[in-house]
Amino acid sequence: MQQFSLLVHTLGTATKTNEKLEALATYFTTAPTKDKVWVIALFSGRRPKRMASSGVLQQWCCALASIPDWLFLECYHTAGDLAETIALLLPPPTNTTHTHKHLHEYLEQIIDLQKADEAAKQAFVTQCWLQMNTDERFVFNKLLTGGFRIGVSQKMMVNALAKTMQIPASAIAHRISGNWNPATTTYENLLSAESVTTDFSKPYPFYLAYALEQTPETLGSPEEWQAEWKWDGIRGQLIKRNNELFVWSRGEELMTDKFPEYQALLDKLPNGIVLDGEIIPAINGKPLPFAILQTRIGRKNISKKQLQDAPIAFFAYDLLEHEAQDIRHLPLAQRRLLMENIIANAQHPTLQISPVIPFTNWQSLVQTRTQSRAMLAEGLMLKRKSAPYQVGRKVGDWWKWKIDALTIDAVLIYAQKGHGRRSNLYTDYTFAVKDGDKLVSFTKAYSGLTDKEFNEVDAFVKRNAIEKFGPVRTVKPELVFEIAFEGIAASNRHKSGVALRFPRMHRWRKDKKADEINTLQDLKNLLLTYGK
Amino acid sequence: MPKANTTPLISFTNRGLYCSAGDFYIDPWRPVDKAVITHAHSDHAKNGNKQYLCHHFTKPLLEARLGNNHYQSIGWNEVVRINGVSISLHPAGHMIGSSQIRVSHQDEVWVVSGDYKTENDGISGAFEPIRCNTFITESTFGLPIYNWLPQHDMYTQIQQWVQNNKAKKTTSILFAYSLGKAQRLLQALAMFNEPIYLHGAIWNMQMALAATGIAFPQVERITPETLREKLKGAIVIAPPGAEGTSWMKKMEPYSTAVCSGWMQVRGNARRRNTDMGFALSDHADWKGLLAAITSTGAEKVFVTHGFQSALSRYLNEQGIWSAEVKTAYGNGEEENENANSATDAINTTITTQQ
Ligand SMILES: [Zn+2]
Ligand SMILES: [Zn+2]
Numbered sequence: 004m005q006q007f008s009l010l011v012h013t014l015g016t017a018t019k020t021n022e023k024l025e026a027l028a029t030y031f032t033t034a035p036t037k038d039k040v041w042v043i044a045l046f047s048g049r050r051p052k053r054m055a056s057s058g059v060l061q062q063w064c065c066a067l068a069s070i071p072d073w074l075f076l077e078c079y080h081t082a083g084d085l086a087e088t089i090a091l092l093l094p095p096p097t098n099t100t101h102t103h104k105h106l107h108e109y110l111e112q113i114i115d116l117q118k119a120d121e122a123a124k125q126a127f128v129t130q131c132w133l134q135m136n137t138d139e140r141f142v143f144n145k146l147l148t149g150g151f152r153i154g155v156s157q158k159m160m161v162n163a164l165a166k167t168m169q170i171p172a173s174a175i176a177h178r179i180s181g182n183w184n185p186a187t188t189t190y191e192n193l194l195s196a197e198s199v200t201t202d203f204s205k206p207y208p209f210y211l212a213y214a215l216e217q218t219p220e221t222l223g224s225p226e227e228w229q230a231e232w233k234w235d236g237i238r239g240q241l242i243k244r245n246n247e248l249f250v251w252s253r254g255e256e257l258m259t260d261k262f263p264e265y266q267a268l269l270d271k272l273p274n275g276i277v278l279d280g281e282i283i284p285a286i287n288g289k290p291l292p293f294a295i296l297q298t299r300i301g302r303k304n305i306s307k308k309q310l311q312d313a314p315i316a317f318f319a320y321d322l323l324e325h326e327a328q329d330i331r332h333l334p335l336a337q338r339r340l341l342m343e344n345i346i347a348n349a350q351h352p353t354l355q356i357s358p359v360i361p362f363t364n365w366q367s368l369v370q371t372r373t374q375s376r377a378m379l380a381e382g383l384m385l386k387r388k389s390a391p392y393q394v395g396r397k398v399g400d401w402w403k404w405k406i407d408a409l410t411i412d413a414v415l416i417y418a419q420k421g422h423g424r425r426s427n428l429y430t431d432y433t434f435a436v437k438d439g440d441k442l443v444s445f446t447k448a449y450s451g452l453t454d455k456e457f458n459e460v461d462a463f464v465k466r467n468a469i470e471k472f473g474p475v476r477t478v479k480p481e482l483v484f485e486i487a488f489e490g491i492a493a494s495n496r497h498k499s500g501v502a503l504r505f506p507r508m509h510r511w512r513k514d515k516k517a518d519e520i521n522t523l524q525d526l527k528n529l530l531l532t533y534g535k
Numbered sequence: 536m537p538k539a540n541t542t543p544l545i546s547f548t549n550r551g552l553y554c555s556a557g558d559f560y561i562d563p564w565r566p567v568d569k570a571v572i573t574h575a576h577s578d579h580a581k582n583g584n585k586q587y588l589c590h591h592f593t594k595p596l597l598e599a600r601l602g603n604n605h606y607q608s609i610g611w612n613e614v615v616r617i618n619g620v621s622i623s624l625h626p627a628g629h630m631i632g633s634s635q636i637r638v639s640h641q642d643e644v645w646v647v648s649g650d651y652k653t654e655n656d657g658i659s660g661a662f663e664p665i666r667c668n669t670f671i672t673e674s675t676f677g678l679p680i681y682n683w684l685p686q687h688d689m690y691t692q693i694q695q696w697v698q699n700n701k702a703k704k705t706t707s708i709l710f711a712y713s714l715g716k717a718q719r720l721l722q723a724l725a726m727f728n729e730p731i732y733l734h735g736a737i738w739n740m741q742m743a744l745a746a747t748g749i750a751f752p753q754v755e756r757i758t759p760e761t762l763r764e765k766l767k768g769a770i771v772i773a774p775p776g777a778e779g780t781s782w783m784k785k786m787e788p789y790s791t792a793v794c795s796g797w798m799q800v801r802g803n804a805r806r807r808n809t810d811m812g813f814a815l816s817d818h819a820d821w822k823g824l825l826a827a828i829t830s831t832g833a834e835k836v837f838v839t840h841g842f843q844s845a846l847s848r849y850l851n852e853q854g855i856w857s858a859e860v861k862t863a864y865g866n867g868e869e870e871n872e873n874a875n876s877a878t879d880a881i882n883t884t885i886t887t888q889q
Contacts, residue, residue: 016811074848081678081680081800084801141801
């Protein structure tokens with residue numbers, strides 16, 4: 004455990020990528036193999052089910068630290084992280100001479116206790132806490148609460164493994180993807196080439212596009228490129244192998260059961276294929292807004308009505324495996340032909356083809372792109388016809404060419420302290436538009452400013468707080484920001500009647516006064532134009 | 536016999552803490568005739584007052600920071616009377632010269648803590664608990680997540696970090712406030728027996744401190760003429776404002792560390808793009824605040840400067856009468872991470888809750 008807590012500490016404090024890579028490589032060379040499997044699992048988003056809720060952990064901590072609940076919450080708002088708050092609040096360890104357990108032993112115990120009664124859980128957690136120093140407690144609490152977002156990406160871990168194992172990163176990425184259980188998988192099996200062939204559900208690592216910042220002319224001759232709509236859904240892979248169907252999201256979540264619509268495809272598709280595409284709600288091949296997909300995500304039981312109102316389709320745009328062969332090395336044009344065949348044979352409304360947009364010169368494509376919103380697309384995708392399917396984000400062959408965001412000028416009215424990296428700064432804001440002489444809040448936004456600007460706004464909030472409600476400060480409505488967003492939908496959960504998609508602060512309009520902001524009517528007009 | 540309820544000995548006005556019986560202010564944030572100053576940090580000692588009363592060690596620092604003024608300085612435990620009110624200074628342990636101010640009139644005693652630290656750091660004087668009726672305490676780190684390691688352990692960590700950098704021939708740049716923290720670092724780094732390089736802002740304060748007669752290791756100022764070669768693997772202390780500026784170029788390759796109580800929380804340490812954060816503070820931690828408050832035996836505790844609402848609520852729940860007071864303190868030295876923000880545009884609202 005000490006070795007792992009040191010790794011987490013290094014990854015959390017190192018400012019250079021190389022240092023992090025070095026720390027991971029050292030860990031993968033020297034740590035016990037059972038621990039290594041767990042670290043791969045944790046850093047790729049696979050974690051044991053929680054054995055205790057945040058509320059319960061808070062109670063146990065308050066009991067040990069002899070502090071009231073409200074004081075715990077004050078601390079949490081300041082530290083911004085539950086695992087850390089608890090680690091800092093616990094009294095000093097009483098028993099530091101215990102034999103140190105390995106990471107996997109703690110995790111196994113956590114899993115064993117999942118079904119135990121609360122007293123047994125509390126006894127275990129309390130005993131562990133009282134044996135650990137602050138760093139170990141932090142890591143242990145992270146194991147209990149899940150979520151290891153500590154400044155290391157999956158890609159970085161894959162690179163470190165590739166370095167220690169002397170295997171190409173793309174092979175590692177494939178081997179650690181998909182459906183495996185860290186409690187029952189050995190390090191050797193996980194990283195061996197055979198593992199890929201025995202797990203039928205295993206997806207391929209996704210190839211991700213870069214944003215096109217320049218004009219498309221910089222890409223060269225139009226004949227070399229294929230254009231498609233950039234759909235506004237969830238990126239996914241649809242797999243049929245061994246007479247079983249699997250659907251993976253880009254977040255490497257198995258979503259087969261979430262979307263029962265896909266089961267209808269089982270009989271229509273050949274074995275040994277992997278399709279790459281977009282999970283989108285659609286009726287008769289016409290996409291519906293992303294907000295409708297959101298009504299389906301996270302819901303366990305799906306009603307008949309939902310299946311009717313928001314049927315989910317798969318818009319396929321690539322084929323990665325054909326007749327049980329990995330064909331990612333083939334040029335896109337060839338993969339596309341094979342894919343079109345499969346989809347034509349399946350003939351099912353749930354499986355759509357993402358059409359190729361014909362164009363002969365870049366100028367006409369610029370025109371087409373302006374129709375993106377009407378197509379419910381976020382813009383265009385440009386893919387090089389001769390390119391293989393690559394792993395991860397690689398520059399050169401795939402570009403996303405998004406339309407400009409919608410914008411509205413709004414005034415800052417509430418602020419709250421951020422989390423994690425920004426836990427001592429007011430960085431989470433709520434914005435309002437005008438409605439006559441009233442202000443109506445309509446969105447929150449957390450990103451888009453530089454650190455320097457966040458510091459400036461933070462200082463403003465600290466000086467101009469009018470009221471406080473728990474962690475929220477009401478501030479003098481004075482600072483005007485241009486809020487950019489990708490979409491707008493009607494919502495009865497918001498006072499303003501609208502919900503924005505991906506809102507962020509585009510620019511701080513220091514040149515504008517609070518009475519120059521947009522109105523509620525302006526928002527409603529946007530809703531009418533773009534919000535269907 | 537309880538006195539008739541007249542004006543309190545010290546009241547909270549929009550110029551600062553005011554003693555009407557003696558007609559003087561303590562750490563006023565707007566110009567007044569008579570100011571008693573707890574310590575030389577900029578949120579406590581402001582320009583423009585007609586007369587200043589402070590500790591002997593504070594005087595040269597005020598002269599360096601505020602220029603020529605009418606300063607009167609006294610030693611700890613020395614009593615001065617102003618209009619029949621007795622005033623004395625007592626060590627607060629926060630930085631060199633930092634003092635608590637004891638004010639007594641008839642049979643009532645109030646103590647204004649200023650900023651304080653309960654652990655004796657060896658250069659600021661040992662915090663002295665003073666019995667009083669009413670205690671006005673700071674609360675910069677007034678939450679139970681703030682518990683400091685003993686100074687010795689913190690120093691060891693810093694020394695090890697410098698040692699590691701030296702092994703890699705990397706310059707160690709430590710960011711610390713020029714008054715207080717910088718001097719503690721000099722103390723922690725004396726064991727390396729080599730000149731320690733200072734940014735100009737810290738150098739100036741160091742020169743002013745020479746008047747106090749306190750011994751420090753050998754220091755050198757970094758000037759445009761300082762040779763790159765000399766700085767290789769050396770130890771450098773700079774104010775937080777120098778972080779990320781081109782001033783650092785000359786020290787490449789370097790490793791950086793911030794020394795501040797705020798580094799206790801990971802998020803803060805990560806937000807600063809430095810390699811290391813050491814939670815070395817010049818303020819009392821949660822346990823220190825509670826111990827100091829209890830040892831005064833005060834019936835009433837006013838809380839300012841930091842997490843006043845949390846600490847004050849906690850004290851009330853523990854059976855100690857307490858109220859929070861908003862002051863302009865805390866926008867000065869340690870609390871202010873952003874060197875550019877205006878320290879003068881501060882909130883001067885006074886709210887005392889019942
Ligand atoms: Zn101070
Ligand atoms: Zn202060």
